[in-house]
Amino acid sequence: MLDFTPKEIIERTSGGLINPAKTCQPIGAMYAALGIHKCLPHSHGSQGCCAYHRSHLTRHFRDPILASTSSFTEGASVFGGGANLKTAIKNVFAIYNPDVMAIHTTCLTETIGDDIPAFLGQAEIPEGKIVIHANTPSYVGSHITGFSNMTRGMVNYLSEAATETKKEQVNIIPGFVNPGDMREIKRLVRAMGINFIMFPDTSGVVDSPMTGKFEMFPQGGTTVKELKDTGNSKLTIVLGSFASTDAAIALERKCKVPAKTLKTPIGVKATDEFLMTLRNTFVTEIPYELEEERGQLVDIMVDTHHQFHGKKVAIFGDPDIVIALTEFVLSLGMVPVHVLTGTPGSTFEKEVKAMLLESGLKGNVKAAGDLFQFHQWIKNEPVDLIIGNTYGKYIARAEDIPLVRVGFPILDRSVHSYMPIVGYKGAMRLVEMISNALLERQDRDAADEDFELVM
Amino acid sequence: MAAIPLNDVEIKEREKSIVIKGKQKKQLICDTESIAGCVSQRACVYCGARVVLNPVTDAVHLVHGPIGCASYTWDIRGSLSSGSELYRNSFSTDLKEEDVIFGGEKKLASAIDQLVEKYRAELVFVYSTCIVGVIGDDLEAVCKAAAQKHGIEVIPVQSSGFIGNKAAGYRAACDALLRLIKPGGRQVKKREKCINYLGDFNLAGEAWIIRNYLRQMGVEVNVTFTGDSRYTALKKAPEACLNIIQCAGSMNYLASKMKELFDIPYINVSFLGLEDTADSLRRIAEFFNDSEITRRTEELIRSESARVKLIVEGYREKFRGKKAAVYVGGGFKAISLIKQFREIGIEVVMIGTQTGRKDEYETINELVNDGTVVLDDANPTELERFMTEKGAHLLVGGVKERPLAYKLGVAFIDHNHDRKHPLSGFVGAVNFAEEVYSTLCSPVWKYVR
Numbered sequence A: 001m002l003d004f005t006p007k008e009i010i011e012r013t014s015g016g017l018i019n020p021a022k023t024c025q026p027i028g029a030m031y032a033a034l035g036i037h038k039c040l041p042h043s044h045g046s047q048g049c050c051a052y053h054r055s056h057l058t059r060h061f062r063d064p065i066l067a068s069t070s071s072f073t074e075g076a077s078v079f080g081g082g083a084n085l086k087t088a089i090k091n092v093f094a095i096y097n098p099d100v101m102a103i104h105t106t107c108l109t110e111t112i113g114d115d116i117p118a119f120l121g122q123a124e125i126p127e128g129k130i131v132i133h134a135n136t137p138s139y140v141g142s143h144i145t146g147f148s149n150m151t152r153g154m155v156n157y158l159s160e161a162a163t164e165t166k167k168e169q170v171n172i173i174p175g176f177v178n179p180g181d182m183r184e185i186k187r188l189v190r191a192m193g194i195n196f197i198m199f200p201d202t203s204g205v206v207d208s209p210m211t212g213k214f215e216m217f218p219q220g221g222t223t224v225k226e227l228k229d230t231g232n233s234k235l236t237i238v239l240g241s242f243a244s245t246d247a248a249i250a251l252e253r254k255c256k257v258p259a260k261t262l263k264t265p266i267g268v269k270a271t272d273e274f275l276m277t278l279r280n281t282f283v284t285e286i287p288y289e290l291e292e293e294r295g296q297l298v299d300i301m302v303d304t305h306h307q308f309h310g311k312k313v314a315i316f317g318d319p320d321i322v323i324a325l326t327e328f329v330l331s332l333g334m335v336p337v338h339v340l341t342g343t344p345g346s347t348f349e350k351e352v353k354a355m356l357l358e359s360g361l362k363g364n365v366k367a368a369g370d371l372f373q374f375h376q377w378i379k380n381e382p383v384d385l386i387i388g389n390t391y392g393k394y395i396a397r398a399e400d401i402p403l404v405r406v407g408f409p410i411l412d413r414s415v416h417s418y419m420p421i422v423g424y425k426g427a428m429r430l431v432e433m434i435s436n437a438l439l440e441r442q443d444r445d446a447a448d449e450d451f452e453l454v455m
Numbered sequence B: 001m002a003a004i005p006l007n008d009v010e011i012k013e014r015e016k017s018i019v020i021k022g023k024q025k026k027q028l029i030c031d032t033e034s035i036a037g038c039v040s041q042r043a044c045v046y047c048g049a050r051v052v053l054n055p056v057t058d059a060v061h062l063v064h065g066p067i068g069c070a071s072y073t074w075d076i077r078g079s080l081s082s083g084s085e086l087y088r089n090s091f092s093t094d095l096k097e098e099d100v101i102f103g104g105e106k107k108l109a110s111a112i113d114q115l116v117e118k119y120r121a122e123l124v125f126v127y128s129t130c131i132v133g134v135i136g137d138d139l140e141a142v143c144k145a146a147a148q149k150h151g152i153e154v155i156p157v158q159s160s161g162f163i164g165n166k167a168a169g170y171r172a173a174c175d176a177l178l179r180l181i182k183p184g185g186r187q188v189k190k191r192e193k194c195i196n197y198l199g200d201f202n203l204a205g206e207a208w209i210i211r212n213y214l215r216q217m218g219v220e221v222n223v224t225f226t227g228d229s230r231y232t233a234l235k236k237a238p239e240a241c242l243n244i245i246q247c248a249g250s251m252n253y254l255a256s257k258m259k260e261l262f263d264i265p266y267i268n269v270s271f272l273g274l275e276d277t278a279d280s281l282r283r284i285a286e287f288f289n290d291s292e293i294t295r296r297t298e299e300l301i302r303s304e305s306a307r308v309k310l311i312v313e314g315y316r317e318k319f320r321g322k323k324a325a326v327y328v329g330g331g332f333k334a335i336s337l338i339k340q341f342r343e344i345g346i347e348v349v350m351i352g353t354q355t356g357r358k359d360e361y362e363t364i365n366e367l368v369n370d371g372t373v374v375l376d377d378a379n380p381t382e383l384e385r386f387m388t389e390k391g392a393h394l395l396v397g398g399v400k401e402r403p404l405a406y407k408l409g410v411a412f413i414d415h416n417h418d419r420k421h422p423l424s425g426f427v428g429a430v431n432f433a434e435e436v437y438s439t440l441c442s443p444v445w446k447y448v449r
């Protein structure tokens, strides 16, 4: 019924998208800004964009998402948004009193050419308060680009190299992941006994506890003091190049903090690499606690590998996550036949293709794609499983294929944002999710005589 | 009404948008622009237009703009269809930097071509977003050329976001619908006992419930604007002999235009709550002045009321002493909710809307008790403050208000896009009471400290 996608692949030349696998920059910038302690994201543009971004984030995280807007009118779009922004800054600090106001632009303000730094130069910013900004035109890149731009904005505005010698501490940029993942990454680094600054850090902000009181600014988020101190760290670890490399490069230039780019730590290999990188620079060994977790994960993979071997899977979502997931499902013996992201970027295709090649496989791989195309691929070469966000449910239903929900946004299930997919624990959870989906399907389809108790 | 003292409201300009019902007279100011720097709960013109047109099920809804505007409106409304599901796909021209510099007209034209070819659609709505307004694409011309080329309807929706708020979007949508239904040279044959139903988007199948009631009365629904509607049905809109309007905020304009152009009279109705439903059905029957219709209407009201009345009243006991806060999109819904809460014995202590009009606020003011806070375009801080101050146990709102209510330990009902059960008609009144009960009386609140 919901299946409108024809099987025959038609050349599409118009450049438009059908059923997108990405969204626009500002929402990523808004999400990143929420990862600063006591920060109010501000959308410089019409109120509609801001309302959409807040609703969308609210649906995914099921927590209040607050952001202010410059509330453009026709006048502002003709004469520029300087006056609106100045009023907005005054009002934001007078009413909501955040420590930081993080401004991002929208398509509209980018198109009319509003010069934010110039406006900021003329604005009255109260003593002790901070305003940062990032340009986030949605006609470039995707929500991941917006996340990256705002994270870089944090470095541009706040990072300072204050000490002569670098401190024994590491910066970690986690990328566009859930607060549950950020908590897990922090747990790993803590277990290693290493001092760290993670930014942005949305844990404790978009997964805040229920207290019976509404906190405009919950406990979580990277503090301004920490953000400044990132310039004094010995190393920056980037987890996922698309969402986080730009900030690390800016930090390297500005404060001479060397950067190392790794994959989002999904699965044994990527988590190993993350922990080894930490060990090589800071400590002599990995604690038993983590060795044990790794051992458990491998044990689980061995116990279940027969379920996965040769199973075909189609993966879509944000580039850093999809690249890491591809590596992980390969390690389980699965065959990723279709791999797609909506975010543009040629390195995505290169990286995924290289991984496939290494496993002796070939598949459809595309950046800047849409779900119409993804669906066509699946029609032409069916798979056993789809891994992706909520929007995969239409294809899953049309083709009767199980869907494991991973990524952003997930609008039709809850609790996911509290649970990690990163680290050894996160990989265990993924194995459980994938295995359950496949076995559930096997049970559903089994004839009476094949219906088994022990599987 | 007592004006709120200045230092009580965090920001001076907001003072005029909040009143507490009491002795003194003060007019609430509404329909103004939101203030820069506010955390407004309001949406934009495009949002308003899309909400109204989206339920046209067999149309291609093409968003001309960067990807975001299309992404966020991909199948988010629970408007049900009995036929095509084409409207549940997301189409965007995905404007890029070079399009912004050189214009997006070519890209738009070729996107229309490809979509029409692929989906064999007879109707395309092309929505303009903020940026299109600025780069100056001539939507009108592109649509006209495409319509001629394919021999179908390609209708531009002028919904650039910054030219007003959601209400301006409703108007843009109505303008688009008017273009669609104008008969051109065709002769309009009026059909007796046949009406159009305006302002129901068939969320959770609500329009089907009403259509069914009317059928039992002997009245046929010609077409619903726009819940579960399609191209051919909309085209026949001028044939109706009466328009009934539920969501007045979005549809009054269209109704008055249809009166002017096709001489179709209209009445405002509401199918929220037992009282309003019965009253509305009676007024429709009255219009026809036909004893058979009147008899069948009374019969319907009698049997339906009998079926649900006891259930609804049973809930009154459980809800004794409970208070509700309401923050919804339009004034019509707010008014109905006050009455609906009254039916189940709950007092409304705070009420606000995003786009309510002056006359609607007057009605609200007549309906609520003294001391009730009435506010326009509220921000979360205000919602929190008045809910806490007034001791509300339950909030009715949209997606952005839900987690706010939960954080305060307050029960919540979605009366918006995310609604899951039909809340219209007699059965809707039962669903409403049940939904209130399931959230208000859930054991989870016991664990909130």
Ligand code: SF4
Pocket: A024, A025, A026, A048, A049, A052, A105, A106, A107, A108, A138, B065, B066, B067, B068, B069, B070, B129, B130, B131
């Ligand atoms: S106008 Fe741009 S920023 Fe606003 S929702 Fe659309 S794509 Fe996103």
Ligand code: SF4
Pocket: A046, A047, A048, A049, A050, A052, A107, A108, B044, B045, B046, B047, B065, B069, B128, B129, B130, B131, B159, B160, B161, B162
């Ligand atoms: S760009 Fe304009 S039309 Fe699009 S969401 Fe923003 S305000 Fe609405």
